[in-house]
Amino acid sequence: MTDTKIKRKHYLLFIVGGLTAILLSGLFNKTVHYTSTNEFCASCHVHPHADATWKLSIHNNTASGVSVNCVDCHLPPEEQGVRFVTHKAYHGFHDLYSYLTKDVEEIDWAEKRTREAAVRFVYEDGCKKCHTNMFPSTLNALGGESHLKYLRNPENTSCLQCHQNVGHYRGKTGLIVEEASSGSKELYTELIEVKKFVSFEEKLPGTTVSFTMKAIPGGQFKMGTPANESYRNKNEGPIREVAVDSFWMAEIEVSWNEYLAFFSATGSQGRKEATEVDEETDGISGATPPWGAPDQGWGKGTRPAITMSHLGAETYCRWLSQVTGRKYRLPTEAEWEYAARANTSSAYFFEGEPKDFESDGFWNKLFGADTTGINSYAIYYENSPSRTQEPGKVKANAFGLKNMLGNVAEFCLDYYDPQVYAKYPKGVVKNPYGSRSGMEHVVRGGSFKNSAKDLRVGRRDYTKTTEWLVTDPQIPKSIWWYSDTKSVGFRVVCEYDLEKNNSEKNNN
Numbered sequence: 001m002t003d004t005k006i007k008r009k010h011y012l013l014f015i016v017g018g019l020t021a022i023l024l025s026g027l028f029n030k031t032v033h034y035t036s037t038n039e040f041c042a043s044c045h046v047h048p049h050a051d052a053t054w055k056l057s058i059h060n061n062t063a064s065g066v067s068v069n070c071v072d073c074h075l076p077p078e079e080q081g082v083r084f085v086t087h088k089a090y091h092g093f094h095d096l097y098s099y100l101t102k103d104v105e106e107i108d109w110a111e112k113r114t115r116e117a118a119v120r121f122v123y124e125d126g127c128k129k130c131h132t133n134m135f136p137s138t139l140n141a142l143g144g145e146s147h148l149k150y151l152r153n154p155e156n157t158s159c160l161q162c163h164q165n166v167g168h169y170r171g172k173t174g175l176i177v178e179e180a181s182s183g184s185k186e187l188y189t190e191l192i193e194v195k196k197f198v199s200f201e202e203k204l205p206g207t208t209v210s211f212t213m214k215a216i217p218g219g220q221f222k223m224g225t226p227a228n229e230s231y232r233n234k235n236e237g238p239i240r241e242v243a244v245d246s247f248w249m250a251e252i253e254v255s256w257n258e259y260l261a262f263f264s265a266t267g268s269q270g271r272k273e274a275t276e277v278d279e280e281t282d283g284i285s286g287a288t289p290p291w292g293a294p295d296q297g298w299g300k301g302t303r304p305a306i307t308m309s310h311l312g313a314e315t316y317c318r319w320l321s322q323v324t325g326r327k328y329r330l331p332t333e334a335e336w337e338y339a340a341r342a343n344t345s346s347a348y349f350f351e352g353e354p355k356d357f358e359s360d361g362f363w364n365k366l367f368g369a370d371t372t373g374i375n376s377y378a379i380y381y382e383n384s385p386s387r388t389q390e391p392g393k394v395k396a397n398a399f400g401l402k403n404m405l406g407n408v409a410e411f412c413l414d415y416y417d418p419q420v421y422a423k424y425p426k427g428v429v430k431n432p433y434g435s436r437s438g439m440e441h442v443v444r445g446g447s448f449k450n451s452a453k454d455l456r457v458g459r460r461d462y463t464k465t466t467e468w469l470v471t472d473p474q475i476p477k478s479i480w481w482y483s484d485t486k487s488v489g490f491r492v493v494c495e496y497d498l499e500k501n502n503s504e505k506n507n508n
Contacts, residue, residue, distance in 0.1 A: 071088075204261050211258060240424050307486055331492075381450055
């Protein structure tokens with residue numbers, strides 16, 4: 001073969017290769033473009049409300065007519081090349097696998113709307129690609145402060161902290177006070193009188209809201225957990241013999257019906273945040289409006305009220321005492337554990353051990369845990385669908401109290417001290433009240449987010465104020481609402497002193 005023919009062959013191969021590359025490149029670009037359309041995304045990413053809520057959102061329903069598409073938020077910018085392609089392939093195969101193997105009706109879409117889930121498929125680079133001017137003339141003071149905070153500390157802040165609901169419309173946010181109704185048409189006008197130590201129904205004057213207070217007879221019990229209890233933590237011992245006086249405790253956690261009655265009576269729309277509350281005033285100044293929707297869109301009614309701060313819970317108790325003439329407050333840690341145990345001494349007030357219900361053991365991992373027992377008494381990770389539930393979903397303990405374990409964790413009156421049990425005097429400790437000072441307060445009972453091991457009666461937890469206010473954009477941060485926890489609420493106790501209670505009631 002002559003040199004000329006060889007050269008021609010090489011040129012031909014070069015031309016064919018070049019044309020093939022151009023063809024493949026064009027085909028690749030067309031494929032990328034086609035698979036980036038909203039229609040293609042919706043073909044297998046079959047969220048039943050995604051398209052409708054996107055069309056109603058401020059990313060599509062705009063005055064200018066500009067519309068942001070699926071890939072603008074849910075993929076890195078296309079200009080990032082390899083990163084865009086690899087993430088696109090990952091999400092595409094993931095969605096296709098889910099489409100082919102999962103039942104769309106069984107997917108917990110509400111859980112996927114949480115901030116914790118959203119950070120896995122919403123890309124901040126996409127936000128910054130469009131929102132290049134972070135300080136437009138129309139930005140209010142709060143927005144300016146928040147954006148400045150973001151620029152100064154981008155590692156610990158994100159767009160989703162304040163703008164989680166802009167991509168898909170989630171309905172109105174904030175507290176709808178008109179929903180504060182127990183369903184009864186009776187407007188309570190008179191205070192009830194409690195003449196003996198029995199359970200009673202408290203009725204909030206001027207509202208239709210009522211709730212049941214259970215009489216808890218005093219007694220003696222072993223507080224803490226034995227060293228051989230599965231999943232025990234160091235702060236749960238040593239076991240102490242404790243005696244508590246009789247008291248009343250609410251049958252269920254404070255509901256939205258109850259808390260909204262307080263918010264309606266004491267809240268102030270225009271009042272700004274303060275760093276502390278004046279405890280000396282006769283009129284109780286309640287919470288300022290929350291940032292966002294504190295019920296997370298799960299519903300209010302008799303579901304437990306959540307996201308209020310420990311101060312918000314204590315202020316509610318002060319208000320409740322004022323309007324009823326009885327001494328309401330948060331339970332001490334000892335009262336809470338005594339009421340939760342209800343004359344039992346094991347890990348739960350019902351049959352079963354933590355290792356029976358957890359899925360971390362070999363047998364339970366292989367065959368699944370038998371959760372029949374715990375499912376009857378607690379709302380937790382395995383049966384909660386990632387949100388609070390109505391109190392009627394579970395059975396009560398022997399004292400008639402529901403959701404002492406699970407649904408939401410509950411504030412106690414005590415400041416948190418991990419060694420407090422060891423500091424109590426020897427012998428039977430009478431009505432212990434824990435530490436009188438500290439930075440955080442005790443939290444008990446576990447929540448819908450926890451697994452069975454964290455619902456043990458003796459497990460101790462505490463508030464984490466700084467962590468629970470990371471995403472609050474306000475300066476100063478709210479003293480009334482936690483922006484970053486939705487699994488903590490509270491229940492109230494009423495002190496047993498009939499003579500004092502009734503005399504205070506008659507003087508009001």
